[in-house]
Amino acid sequence: MTSLFQILMLLIDVVFFVVIVHIIMSWLISFGVLNLRQPMVAQIWDGLNRLVEPIYGPLRRMLPPMGGLDLAPLIVIIGLYALEIILRNNVALFL
Template sequence: MGTAIVWLVNTVLMLMTWAIIASAILSWLFAFDVVNHRNRFVSQLATFLDAVTGPILAPFRSIIPPLGGIDITPIVALLAIHFLRILFNEMSRPFLITVLG
């Protein structure tokens, strides 16, 4: 059971990492007019990624101002997620695996 919880937490953090990366790449594609919002699939994908990554990026956006029009909050969020993953794996994983099996 402990191994399953560790796997679940690590998988969720990895999926959040990929969602933030995909959202950043999609925002660059919009900025350089490679894709547009008129495409239905692209619009739905952008809405989904904004809904998923918005709650994670919002606290960082309230603290970190845009630097010359460049939003560095995805980088800070990725660093925070990586930090949480390391912290969880080093501190909670041994405890969960020994207690829950």
Template structure:
């Protein structure tokens, strides 16, 4: 059981990195540092968007509209960090 909780922690850490990479890539696209007409950039953007959008869409639904700033990734990262703390402080130590 402890191994499953450690794998869950690894998946949550990977999700944080995917959200950070997606946010940085969106900034690079917004400031025209990278171009979405490049096939490689577009394929990475689409893959990251398909992975993160199902998680971010419900959060965007209850957050207030802000002009140009998407706070949904930040909220999701904070939620994932909270889940990781719960996992480390309460679940893993109590598993034999």
């Protein structure tokens, strides 16, 4: 059961990393550092969007319009931390 706990923690870390990369890449695209007309950048951006949109989509529908401010990544990060805290506090169930 310890391996199940470690796998869950690994999945949380991977999702956290993907969300952070998506946030940073969106900033770089917005500020003109990265150009979506470059094929490699466009492929990475499309792949990241396909990974995070199933998570962001339901949250964006529940959140009120904020005038261009997207709070979905922040809520996902807080949710991941909360899930990690819950798992770490209940690690005895996995032993």
